[in-house]
Amino acid sequence: MTKFEAFGKAFDPAQTESKLRDYWKKNNFYKSVRNPNKKPYTITMPPPNVTGDLTMGHMMFTLQDILIRWHRAKGLEACWIPGTDHASIATEAKVTKLLADQGISKREIGREAFLKHAFEWKEKYGGRIIESLNTLGISCDWSRNTFTMDEKYSSGVIKAIVKLYKDGLIYKSHRLVNWCPVSQSVISDEEVFPEERSGSLWHIRYVVEDNPKQSIVVATTRPETLFGDLAVAVHPSDERYAHLIGKNVIVPVCNRSIPVIADHYVEKEFGTGIVKITPAHDMNDFEVGKRHKLGLLNIMHPNATLNDNVPTEYRGLDRYVARKKLVAELDSIGLLDKITPHKLVVGISERGNVPIEYYLSEQWYIKMDKLAEMTLNATRSGKLKLIPAHQEKTWEHWLTNIQDWCISRQLWWGHRLPIYTCQSCQHVHCEEQAPIHCEKCGHKVLQQEDDVLDTWASSWLWTFAVHNWAHPNSEEKKDLAYYYPTEVIVTGADIIFFWIARMVMAGEYFMGETPFKHCYFTPIVRDSVGRKMSKSLGNSPDVSGVMQKYGTDAMRFSLVNQIVTGQDIFWSDECCDLGKTFANKIWNATRFLTMNAVKLDIDPAQISFDDLKLRSNDTIMGWITSEFFHVVSKTHENIARYEFSQYTSSMYEFVWMIYCDWFVELMKPRISDEANKELARETITLAFQIFDGVLRLLHPIMPFVTEEIWQQLNPSRQGKTIGFEKLPEPNTDMIDTNSIKYMREVQGVVGAVRTIRGKFNIHPGTDLSVYMRDSHTRFGNLIPQMEALAKAKFYFESEQKGFCAPALINGSEIFVSLEGLVDKSAERDRLMKKIEKVSATINGIERRLSNQEFVKGAPAHILDGAKKQLESNQKELEMLQDSLKEL
Numbered sequence: 001m002t003k004f005e006a007f008g009k010a011f012d013p014a015q016t017e018s019k020l021r022d023y024w025k026k027n028n029f030y031k032s033v034r035n036p037n038k039k040p041y042t043i044t045m046p047p048p049n050v051t052g053d054l055t056m057g058h059m060m061f062t063l064q065d066i067l068i069r070w071h072r073a074k075g076l077e078a079c080w081i082p083g084t085d086h087a088s089i090a091t092e093a094k095v096t097k098l099l100a101d102q103g104i105s106k107r108e109i110g111r112e113a114f115l116k117h118a119f120e121w122k123e124k125y126g127g128r129i130i131e132s133l134n135t136l137g138i139s140c141d142w143s144r145n146t147f148t149m150d151e152k153y154s155s156g157v158i159k160a161i162v163k164l165y166k167d168g169l170i171y172k173s174h175r176l177v178n179w180c181p182v183s184q185s186v187i188s189d190e191e192v193f194p195e196e197r198s199g200s201l202w203h204i205r206y207v208v209e210d211n212p213k214q215s216i217v218v219a220t221t222r223p224e225t226l227f228g229d230l231a232v233a234v235h236p237s238d239e240r241y242a243h244l245i246g247k248n249v250i251v252p253v254c255n256r257s258i259p260v261i262a263d264h265y266v267e268k269e270f271g272t273g274i275v276k277i278t279p280a281h282d283m284n285d286f287e288v289g290k291r292h293k294l295g296l297l298n299i300m301h302p303n304a305t306l307n308d309n310v311p312t313e314y315r316g317l318d319r320y321v322a323r324k325k326l327v328a329e330l331d332s333i334g335l336l337d338k339i340t341p342h343k344l345v346v347g348i349s350e351r352g353n354v355p356i357e358y359y360l361s362e363q364w365y366i367k368m369d370k371l372a373e374m375t376l377n378a379t380r381s382g383k384l385k386l387i388p389a390h391q392e393k394t395w396e397h398w399l400t401n402i403q404d405w406c407i408s409r410q411l412w413w414g415h416r417l418p419i420y421t422c423q424s425c426q427h428v429h430c431e432e433q434a435p436i437h438c439e440k441c442g443h444k445v446l447q448q449e450d451d452v453l454d455t456w457a458s459s460w461l462w463t464f465a466v467h468n469w470a471h472p473n474s475e476e477k478k479d480l481a482y483y484y485p486t487e488v489i490v491t492g493a494d495i496i497f498f499w500i501a502r503m504v505m506a507g508e509y510f511m512g513e514t515p516f517k518h519c520y521f522t523p524i525v526r527d528s529v530g531r532k533m534s535k536s537l538g539n540s541p542d543v544s545g546v547m548q549k550y551g552t553d554a555m556r557f558s559l560v561n562q563i564v565t566g567q568d569i570f571w572s573d574e575c576c577d578l579g580k581t582f583a584n585k586i587w588n589a590t591r592f593l594t595m596n597a598v599k600l601d602i603d604p605a606q607i608s609f610d611d612l613k614l615r616s617n618d619t620i621m622g623w624i625t626s627e628f629f630h631v632v633s634k635t636h637e638n639i640a641r642y643e644f645s646q647y648t649s650s651m652y653e654f655v656w657m658i659y660c661d662w663f664v665e666l667m668k669p670r671i672s673d674e675a676n677k678e679l680a681r682e683t684i685t686l687a688f689q690i691f692d693g694v695l696r697l698l699h700p701i702m703p704f705v706t707e708e709i710w711q712q713l714n715p716s717r718q719g720k721t722i723g724f725e726k727l728p729e730p731n732t733d734m735i736d737t738n739s740i741k742y743m744r745e746v747q748g749v750v751g752a753v754r755t756i757r758g759k760f761n762i763h764p765g766t767d768l769s770v771y772m773r774d775s776h777t778r779f780g781n782l783i784p785q786m787e788a789l790a791k792a793k794f795y796f797e798s799e800q801k802g803f804c805a806p807a808l809i810n811g812s813e814i815f816v817s818l819e820g821l822v823d824k825s826a827e828r829d830r831l832m833k834k835i836e837k838v839s840a841t842i843n844g845i846e847r848r849l850s851n852q853e854f855v856k857g858a859p860a861h862i863l864d865g866a867k868k869q870l871e872s873n874q875k876e877l878e879m880l881q882d883s884l885k886e887l
Helices: 013-026 057-073 088-101 111-125 128-134 151-166 223-228 283-291 319-332 369-380 391-400 474-483 493-511 543-550 552-560 573-599 619-640 644-671 674-698 703-713 737-759 780-790 824-850 852-857 860-886
Strands: 040-044 077-081 170-180 185-187 192-208 211-220 231-234 248-250 257-262 274-277 336-349 357-366 385-387 419-422 428-430 446-448 486-492 516-522 525-527 569-571 768-773 792-796 804-809 812-817
Touching: 013 543, 013 552, 013 703, 040 057, 040 474, 057 077, 057 128, 057 486, 057 516, 057 552, 057 619, 057 644, 088 111, 151 170, 151 428, 151 493, 170 336, 185 357, 192 223, 192 319, 211 223, 211 274, 223 319, 231 283, 274 283, 319 336, 369 391, 369 493, 385 391, 391 493, 486 493, 493 516, 543 552, 543 573, 552 573, 552 644, 552 703, 573 644, 573 674, 573 703, 619 644, 619 674, 619 737, 619 780, 644 674, 644 780, 674 703, 737 768, 737 780, 737 804, 737 812, 780 792, 804 860, 824 852, 824 860
Parallel strands: 040 077, 231 257, 385 516, 486 516, 525 569, 768 792
Antiparallel strands: 040 486, 170 185, 170 357, 192 211, 192 248, 192 336, 231 274, 248 257, 419 428, 419 446, 768 812, 804 812
C-alpha cells in the first residue's frame, strides 16, 4: 500500500528531476519502432547549433514535447527525432578564434588540418546543447539523434545538389552579394539584421568636366566608396539638374570622368537630389548600373580593405581608415562642402557582428521559380497550414518576389560543393563521387570547388534526410515511408524563409510531398519592458539557473501558460512562481488523498482512471465527473488547435478551482462521516480515479511531478511510465448536466455569501445566518455541503430578519445577517450609493428601450438582452430598497 510518508510537505524538483531523467533514459521509453497497427505521429526537432547554449528560445521545445507526449498517450506511434546543426559560419568562427588564441593560423595549417580541429571542437563542445536540452525532460528518440555532417546525412545533401545541378537548377554567376568581412564569406539576406546608427551625411563636390568652375554637390553616407563611382544620377523630372544630364563630372581624388544620368531611383528630396552610383558596392546602385550599362568596379578586398583599383596611398587601408583619410583630403582640396548628422540603418552581419559590404563575387545559385511555385501551392491548396494564419501574407510576399538562392559560402566547415572542374578543358562536373577523369576530354586532373554550402542548403532536407534518404538500407526505407511526412514543425517565425519555406521546397521537389501538415510559429520572448531577449543586451535569463530555482515543470508550465497565438511573451523569472505553486498544489492534493486513503484502508495502487464510471445518482460525484470530462474535451480541442495556453489554463482552473477548492472541500464531511464509511470509501475512490486522469492530462506539460506522483502511488510501477497510460478521451455520456446545474447553483450561493463576508471583513471562522427566498427542495441534499462551505446556517422560504446584506444569485434572493457584525450607519451609506448607481443603470436602459429607432433597428438578441438586464436591475433595486427599509 502507498504510504502517506512518501509525500513530503512540498514537491522537491531537485530530488526528482535527475532521477526521473535517468529512469526514462534507462528504460528507453521514447524509442520509436514502426508499428503497422498504429498511426505515426512524427516531429523533427529544429536542430540547434552545436555552438549553442540553452536560451529562452530553446524552452519552446516544450511545445513539441507536449505534442509528442500527448499523441503518444493517445495511442499513436509518436516519434520525435532530435539533432544538431553544424552551423557553418558560427562554428568556423569559434574554431578559428580558438586556434588563433593558440597562435595557430587557419590558412597556414590548411583545410584538412583545420577540419580535424573543427571536428574535435564539435565532439568536445557540441554535445553541451543536447545535455542542456535533456534538463527540459524532453521525450526524444535519442537513438535517432542526427548531426547535419554525419556521413549518412551528408550523403543526402550531396545527392540533392547533384540532382538539382543535373536538372538544370544550379548555376554560377557574378553578382553583388552580402559580404561579411570577418568570415570573408557571402551571407544571406536573412543573416543580415538592420541596426539604426548615428552617422553622417558627407556633401562632396564633383567638378563638371567641361566647366571646371562649375561643380555639383553629392550627399553620401559612405564617402570611401567614391573610388568605385561609375556615374552620378538625378531624377528625370528634377529641373535643377536637367542641364547636366548627359555631361560628365570628375570623381574627386582619383580624377576619373563619369557621366551624369537620369533615373527614377533618385529621391529629389533626399540630400542634394544628386546621388553617386557605385554599382559594385550597393544593391540599388547595382540595379541602376544594369539599366544604364555602367559596368562594375570593385574597390575592396574580401577583408574590407581597399584594393588596387584605388589611388596608391589608399591601397590596403581598412574601409573606415580610408574614409577618415579621404574626408581629410577632400577638405584640404576644397571639395568637402559640409558634414551633417544623419540617422541611418546599417546592415550588420549576424555572425561577424560588423557592417556588411555589398561585394561583387562569383557564386553558385539555385533557380527558385519552380521551387517557389511548389511551395506556394502547398499553402494555397491547404496541404500546409501556417499558424498563426497572418504569416501566410508574409509567406506569399516573399515567395512571389523571391530571388535565386546563393548557396555557396567561402568557408571550410560544411558540405563542400560536389562540383569539379577539368583543369584541361574547364568542363564542369557535378557528381556524388569525385570523377576519375573528365567526361568530355578524358583529362584526369579535376579540381573540386573550395566553397561549402550555405548551412540552410543542408538543413532544408532535414525531415527526410534524417532517415538516410540518399542510400537507405531496407529498414531505413521502411522508416522513411512510415515516418515521412511529419505532422508539424514548431519554430520561430524569424526562420520562415531561412528554413521553413525551403524545407517545403525540398519536400515537394525530392519527395513529392509537403514535409509537414502544420507549421506553428512560436512567439518572441521579450523581457518585462518589451525588449527582445538577447545575449548582447544581457536581458536573457540563465535558463538552467531558473529551472534549478523553481523546477523544470514550473518553468515549462509558466512559459506555456503565457503563449497566445500571434502574440509576444513578456517574461520575468518571477513568472515561474505560478508553475511552482501549481506543482505544489498538485503535490498537496496527493498528500490529502493518500492521508485519507490510509484512514479508510483504501489502496491507491488498486485505483485507476480506467475504471471510472458516471455516478448520476450522487450529485457531488456526478458533478465532479462531469466537470472533469468537460475539461477533457477542452484540452483535446486546445491541443488540436495548438492553443497551448488554453490547455494549461483549462487544467489549472480544473485542478485548483474545481477539484481542490470545491470538490476536496465537499469531500471532507463525507470522508469523515463515521456513520457512512461506504460512501466515504466510494468518494475517495472516485477522487483518486479522477486524480489519475488529471495526472495523465497534465503529464505532457509537467512530466516530472506527474511521473513522480504516479510512481509513488503505486511502487509496483517500476519499469513503467505514466507517459504510456491511456489519455482520457472526450465522452459526452460521462457528463450529467443535472449534477452540473445543481452544483453551479450551490457554488453561486456559497460564492455570494463569501463575497459578502469579504466585503464586510467578517472573519472566515464566524458562523453566519443566511435567509433565502427560495424553495428548500431546490438544493435538496446539498444543503449540508452548502452550509459547510459557506460556514453558515441557511433558512429557506423566510423573510430576512434584522440587519442583512442582500445578494441576487440565479434568481434567488439571499440575505446575510449582519446583526452585531457590521456598523449600520456605514451600511446605510453603502446601500444608498448602490441604489443610486442601479437606478442610473435602469434609467439608461429604459431610455434605450423607449427610443423607437433603437427598437426598430436593433437585432432581436440585443433587445432581449436589454430587457433581461432591465428586469435583473429592477429586481436588484427592489432588494436593495427592502434592505434599506430594514435599516
